[in-house]
Amino acid sequence: MADEESQPQIRTTSEAWESLFRTQVAVMRRMQQLPEFKKLAMREYDVLFNLSHCPTGWTRLNELNEALLISQPSLSRMVERLEAKGLVQRRTAERDQRGIEIALTEEGRALQQEIGRVHVRHLHEMLAPALSEEEFRQLQFLTDKLRTGIKDR
Amino acid sequence: MADEESQPQIRTTSEAWESLFRTQVAVMRRMQQLPEFKKLAMREYDVLFNLSHCPTGWTRLNELNEALLISQPSLSRMVERLEAKGLVQRRTAERDQRGIEIALTEEGRALQQEIGRVHVRHLHEMLAPALSEEEFRQLQFLTDKLRTGIKDR
DNA sequence: TGTCAGTAGATGCAAAAGCATGTAAACTGA
């Protein structure tokens, strides 16, 4: 009765998820203490990071919200604060007058890059000893596939 | 110059991490909306879950804190609230009069199990279509290995 | 045995988060 591509058991999926989740916690706990996040909270950096990866530069607020774990009102106010710090700029969307688009300012982009460079290095020092090149690639393959395959319900 | 077990490239580790992280965000965002977390916030459930997995039943506060992303004062107060709700109980540690040990109450254990049962099922519905049994096992293997291999610095 | 650095957790206070709701624009379908 064994299939090559069997449906996963409940136990298997939940154990894999728990392991992934605990790993994320372990890494994040260490990351929080790194010096690069004294300047800017990790959640705020995450916003800048997301903005830096947007091809046009401008992103809709609701779209950005989907990539983050915070609520819509919280993001709204976080953007307000980031704007006050001069790190992002906002404008109303052309096609939809309800919408807001935001983008990094020059200063914001510079800060993101500054933190990003250091951070990638620290991350590498932290993680690299744990797995081989090939294993990291497998991990990425699996998490990419998992993320894109999640059922939306 | 190619090794079988080559040291990972910076790019490989950071891309794998980002993929893992984004996957975690995607799953958590969907989880937050599930009905089982109307009763109890996810972070609070996480505390109950951790307690339910402790072999002796009692856990030191600082030990518990290591498994969570919140700060020590926040945990301190969260436990206070959980105690007020009758879900956990606390006592001073025998060997170390500074320390606090906490454990689930009967009510807390019951609630954890109730939420847990439903939650595991929802999680399975959400994730199972994305990967095969074998792939979930690989994913767990890799995340376990990554978590235990993180350099502490 | 007394001092002193280190650790565990609590607490005052300010910042940030979430929930419920408000406002305004966009869609929908008679």
Added chain:
DNA sequence: TCAGTTTACATGCTTTTGCATCTACTGACA
């Protein structure tokens, strides 16, 4: 074209979080 619904974001208010600091206890060593 216009009532009714939905969507995007803002805002009032409460709860939760974090930082800095405090207190109490421990453990090391002179």
